[in-house]
């Protein structure tokens with residue numbers, strides 16, 4: 001099968017560079033092993049009509065990566081505008097941060113249509129398209145308008161909110177209707193999938209049967225595919241990381257004190273202010289933890305051109321400085337705060353150095369850092385994961401210490417519990433989490449999605465010859481095969 005994977009952000013296979021976000025980090029090994037072609041934005045823009053839209057096409061393991069310069073007139077309205085100032089806040093249930101502009105929606109649709117036209121270059125016999133994330137909700141519909149009848153699947157890396165929040169997104173009905181051009185919609189959690197189908201039924205008034213939305217476009221199957229990681233790779237990276245200068249310098253600097261680590265994009269969904277406030281509370285209420293626990297917070301800059309992100313960067317910097325000013329000593333800095341990224345090989349060593357991993361988003365599709373922290377631990381002396389119950393990862397990593405990130409006192413107390421946890425309990429919890437991570441790898445995630453997408457081709461082929469039958473017979477046969485997985 002000729003698999004075309006599409007996302008806004010793509011990753012380069014450069015092992016010494018940081019990954020920008022979990023989507024790119026996750027898809028890189030999938031493309032390397034599956035032989036798919038991965039199409040995405042080059043990060044640059046171009047003016048006017050483009051005879052050859054592809055900036056670069058290069059091999060990536062068994063697959064290839066093709067990047068495009070997106071249209072200059074629409075890029076801002078698409079990426080910073082509609083995708084990240086309307087959709088992203090809504091998808092993370094932050095209606096207060098939704099910014100509405102009609103031009104942004106037009107640009108978003110233009111970029112989706114532009115990408116659809118560009119993809120036609122790679123279409124061959126037995127092609128399947130796998131579209132990633134909220135940047136391309138309407139890409140499937142654009143491909144259908146170009147006459148594509150191949151299976152087209154979509155995976156949403158973020159949460160999907162309740163219908164009332166989606167109503168704050170401009171053109172929400174048109175967009176969700178466009179999403180029903182996909183054959184298969186994948187979500188991170190049951191809750192996201194339920195919320196989506198709830199919207200389809202309540203807002204669009206469409207029938208939903210056994211996880212399938214039925215519209216005039218046909219049948220759209222909605223399923224849950226929690227994204228995984230390559231746990232063995234992180235374990236190997238971590239085991240070999242001690243000699244890396246950043247890792248060894250960090251270890252030497254600790255002088256027996258315990259380290260907690262946070263690794264996040266500077267995004268309001270990640271709950272950084274609440275997390276730092278919890279450490280502030282810990283050092284205030286339980287002064288015995290001064291000097292004995294410190295926090296290394298890696299906060300990589302993200303979407304800096306958007307006001308909400310600029311404000312967050314200022315707020316976090318101010319809070320860190322205030323907390324360090326109040327709790328610091330001449331020879332002790334409570335929070336080491338870094339606005340830069342590290343390669344995953346170094347990150348694995350930093351994870352292993354920390355006795356506590358703090359992953360406390362207010363809302364997060366999955367959060368791969370939570371999984372990576374667990375995978376990087378020393379099996380003989382593993383650290384403790386403190387994890388928000390609002391991260392998708394909490395569904396699988398239920399042996400972590402689960403917290404409510406809005407409860408600052410509760411988080412402070414849980415960090416203290418993590419610091420004091422005996423080895424037997426740490427090992428028991430770690431074993432349980434590692435078993436889940438090993439049982440559900442990133443390669444398995446991709447294989448499951450693609451296998452399901454292939455069943456859409458088989459189902460369509462079974463229904464197509466009936467198109468000439470009277471509508472009554474067609475309806476009966478379509479419903480007879482609904483919910484049946486053809487293998």
Ligand SMILES: O=P(O)(O)OC[C@H]1O[C@H](O[C@H]2O[C@H](CO)[C@@H](O)[C@H](O)[C@H]2O)[C@H](O)[C@@H](O)[C@@H]1O
Nearest residue numbers: 009020021022023133157227364365366367368
């Ligand atoms: O591309 P950016 O605007 O720089 O943002 C980075 C990525 O952020 C989001 O990542 C999500 O995907 C992860 C993997 O499934 C998941 O663990 C996390 O919870 C999500 O937030 C976004 O969805 C991606 O499109 C961005 O590339």
Ligand SMILES: O=c1ccn([C@@H]2O[C@H](COP(=O)(O)OP(=O)(O)O)[C@@H](O)[C@H]2O)c(=O)[nH]1
Nearest residue numbers: 018019021022023025265341342367368369
């Ligand atoms: O300095 C850094 C910080 C993060 N990451 C990677 O970025 C991804 C972040 O994914 P996550 O799902 O946690 O959050 P997102 O940023 O996608 O919302 C993880 O794979 C990290 O290993 C990295 O390579 N270097």
